[in-house]
Amino acid sequence: MRWQTRSRWIAVPLTLLILVILLFPFFVMISTMLKSGRDVYTVPPMWIPTHIEWSNFVNVWTQYDLVRYFRASLIIGLGATALNTLLSVPAAYAVARLRFPGRKFAMYLLLMIEMFSPVIVIISLFKIVASLHLLDTYGALIILDALFTVAFNTWMMNGYFKTIPKDIEEAALIDGCTRVQTMTRIMLPIAVPGLVTVMIYAFIFAWNEFLFALTLISSKNKMPLTIALYNFVGQYNTQWQYLTMAAFLALIPVLVLFYLIEKRLVAGLAGGAVKG
Amino acid sequence: MAEESLSLRRRLWNPEARLAYALILPTVAFLAAFMFYPIFYVFVMSFFRTNKLSALTKFVGFGNFIDRLQDKEFWWAVLRSVIWTAIGVSTKFLLGLAIAVLLNVKYRGRKTARMAFIIPWASSVPISALLWKLVYHPDFGLLNRTLSVTGLWPKPPGWLGAPYSAFGACMWVDIWIGIPFFALVFLAGMQAIPQELYESAHMDGAGSVRSFFSITLAGLQELILISTLLSAIWTFNDFNVIYILTRAGPADTTNILITSVYMNAFVDRRFDWAAVQSVITFVILTIVSVIYARFYFRQENA
Numbered sequence: 001m002r003w004q005t006r007s008r009w010i011a012v013p014l015t016l017l018i019l020v021i022l023l024f025p026f027f028v029m030i031s032t033m034l035k036s037g038r039d040v041y042t043v044p045p046m047w048i049p050t051h052i053e054w055s056n057f058v059n060v061w062t063q064y065d066l067v068r069y070f071r072a073s074l075i076i077g078l079g080a081t082a083l084n085t086l087l088s089v090p091a092a093y094a095v096a097r098l099r100f101p102g103r104k105f106a107m108y109l110l111l112m113i114e115m116f117s118p119v120i121v122i123i124s125l126f127k128i129v130a131s132l133h134l135l136d137t138y139g140a141l142i143i144l145d146a147l148f149t150v151a152f153n154t155w156m157m158n159g160y161f162k163t164i165p166k167d168i169e170e171a172a173l174i175d176g177c178t179r180v181q182t183m184t185r186i187m188l189p190i191a192v193p194g195l196v197t198v199m200i201y202a203f204i205f206a207w208n209e210f211l212f213a214l215t216l217i218s219s220k221n222k223m224p225l226t227i228a229l230y231n232f233v234g235q236y237n238t239q240w241q242y243l244t245m246a247a248f249l250a251l252i253p254v255l256v257l258f259y260l261i262e263k264r265l266v267a268g269l270a271g272g273a274v275k276g
Numbered sequence: 277m278a279e280e281s282l283s284l285r286r287r288l289w290n291p292e293a294r295l296a297y298a299l300i301l302p303t304v305a306f307l308a309a310f311m312f313y314p315i316f317y318v319f320v321m322s323f324f325r326t327n328k329l330s331a332l333t334k335f336v337g338f339g340n341f342i343d344r345l346q347d348k349e350f351w352w353a354v355l356r357s358v359i360w361t362a363i364g365v366s367t368k369f370l371l372g373l374a375i376a377v378l379l380n381v382k383y384r385g386r387k388t389a390r391m392a393f394i395i396p397w398a399s400s401v402p403i404s405a406l407l408w409k410l411v412y413h414p415d416f417g418l419l420n421r422t423l424s425v426t427g428l429w430p431k432p433p434g435w436l437g438a439p440y441s442a443f444g445a446c447m448w449v450d451i452w453i454g455i456p457f458f459a460l461v462f463l464a465g466m467q468a469i470p471q472e473l474y475e476s477a478h479m480d481g482a483g484s485v486r487s488f489f490s491i492t493l494a495g496l497q498e499l500i501l502i503s504t505l506l507s508a509i510w511t512f513n514d515f516n517v518i519y520i521l522t523r524a525g526p527a528d529t530t531n532i533l534i535t536s537v538y539m540n541a542f543v544d545r546r547f548d549w550a551a552v553q554s555v556i557t558f559v560i561l562t563i564v565s566v567i568y569a570r571f572y573f574r575q576e577n578a
Contacts, residue, residue: 045417120318125314127330
C-alpha cells in the first residue's frame with residue numbers, strides 16, 4: 001500500500017530518535033562501566049571512554065563483594081518463587097476449575113489485591129516481622145516478596161488453567177482418577193508454560209524488590225543487590241564505573257527473564273482484549 | 277430443582293468445595309497474616325499515639341486524623357500526588373500511544389524496535405533510578421553535557437538538587453518506566469483490529485486522521501480504560517523512584533503521599549502520622565481498584 005510506504009519514511013527515523021532518547025541511561029551505563037577511574041571523574045564528562053578498562057569487570061567482583069549480594073538476591077528470589085508457586089498454583093486451580101461458594105468473591109478480591117501497595121502496610125509489617133523475630137532474615141523477605149505477587153500469579157495461572165479444555169480432565173475423572181490425581185498428573189504438565197510464567201514473574205519481583213529489603217534488612221551480608229547498589233551511591237565518593245558495572249550484571253538476568261514472559265504479562269494485566 | 281433442594285450445608289461442604297477450600301487455605305492464611313491483618317493494624321494504629329519505637333501509647337480517637345488534616349505539609353503531599361499522577365499518567369499514555377502507532381507500521385526490524393522499547397519497563401526499577409541519578413549528576417552526568425553541547429538547553433538546571441527541577445526529574449523517570457506498558461497494550465490492541473475496517477473506511481473516503489480516531493481509538497476503548505486505571509495506581513504508588521533519586525527532598529519538595537508514609541515512619545519516627553496517611557492512601561487506592569476490577573470483569577465477560 002502506498003500509505004504504508006509513506007508512513008515508513010516517517011516511522012523509522014522517528015522510532016530511532018525516540019529510542020536514542022529512551023535508551024540514553026543504558027548508553028550511559030555501558031559507557032561508564034568501561035571507563036577508568038580517571039575518566040569517570042573528568043569534568044565535563046566524556047561520552048566514550050579514552051580507553052576501555054576491562055579490569056572493572058574483575059574489580060567489581062573482588063573489591064565489592066558482588067558475589068555475596070548476588071547470592072543474597074538469588075536465595076531470596078528462589079525462595080520467594082518456590083513459596084509463591086506453592087501458594088498460587090493450587091489456589092488458581094481451585095478458582096479456575098472447582099465450584100464452591102465464595103468463588104466470585106475470591107476472584108474479585110484477587111484482582112483488587114493485585115494493585116495493593118506494600119508501602120501502606122510497611123509500618124505494620126515492620127512490627128509483625130519484628131514480633132516474629134524475623135527482622136534481618138531472608139525468611140522475612142522470602143515470605144513478603146512471595147506474598148505480594150500471589151494475587152497476580154493466581155490470577156494469571158487461573159487464566160491459563162481456563163484455556164485447557166475441560167474434556168481432558170473430565171475424561172480422566174471418568175476413567176477413575178481422583179481430583180488430586182487429575183490436578184497433578186494431567187493439568188500441571190499441560191500448564192507448564194503458565195507455570196513458568198508465574199515462576200519467572202515471582203522471581204523478577206523478588207530480584208527487583210527494594211522497600212522490604214530497605215526496611216527489614218540491616219546486616220551487610222544479607223543485603224540483596226538492590227540495596228547494595230543503593231548503598232554504593234550516597235557515599236560522597238561514588239565509584240560510578242563499578243556501580244554501573246554491577247548494575248549491568250544485575251540487570252542481565254531480569255532482562256532475559258522479562259522477555260520470556262512479556263506477552264503473557266501484558267495479557268494478564270489488560271484482560272481479555274489482549275491475547276497472550 | 278435438585279440444586280435448590282440442596283441444603284446450605286451440602287452446598288458449602290460437598291467434596292468439590294472441600295477440595296477447593298483446602299487448596300485456597302494456605303494462600304488465604306498467608307494473606308491474612310501478612311496483608312489483611314497489617315491493614316487492620318494500620319487502622320488501629322491510626323487511632324493511637326505512638327512512641328519512637330512504634331508502640332501504641334495512648335488512644336486518641338480521631339486526634340491523629342485531625343492533626344494530619346490540619347497540617348499544611350500533608351496537603352502539599354496530597355497536591356504533589358495529584359500532580360504527579362495526573363501529569364505522569366497522561367504523558368505515559370500519550371507517548372505510549374505514539375510509540376504503539378509507530379510500531380504498528382510494517383517495516384523490517386520492527387520486532388527489534390519493539391524489544392528495545394520494552395527495556396525501560398523490563399529493567400529493575402531501583403537500578404534504573406540509580407542509573408538516572410548518574411545521568412542527572414550535575415558534574416559527571418551526561419544529560420546536561422549533551423543538552424549544553426548540542427545547544428538544546430545551554431544552561432540546564434542541576435536537576436535533583438533544586439526543588440522544581442527535582443520534581444520534574446523524578447516525574448520523568450517514573451514516566452520513562454511506565455511508557456512501554458501503554459505502548460505494548462495499545463500495540464496488541466491495534467493488531468487485534470481487523471484490517472478490513474481501515475480498508476473500507478478508506479474506500480468511503482475517510483482520511484488517516486479520521487480512521488485513527490474512529491477506528492483505532494474506538495477499538496481501543498476498553499483497553500484505554502483498563503490500562504489507564506492500572507497505570508494510575510502504579511504511578512500513584514511509585515515509592516522507589518522518588519526515594520532513590522531524592523529521598524523526597526530537597527526540603528520535601530518531591531514528597532508525595534506514598535513517600536511521606538515511609539518518611540513519617542522511618543525518618544521522623546511518627547508512626548501514628550504514617551498510619552493515618554496509610555489509611556487515607558488505602559481508601560483512595562481501594563476505590564480505584566474496585567473500579568479497575570469492575571471494568572476488568574465486564575470486559576472478560578463481554
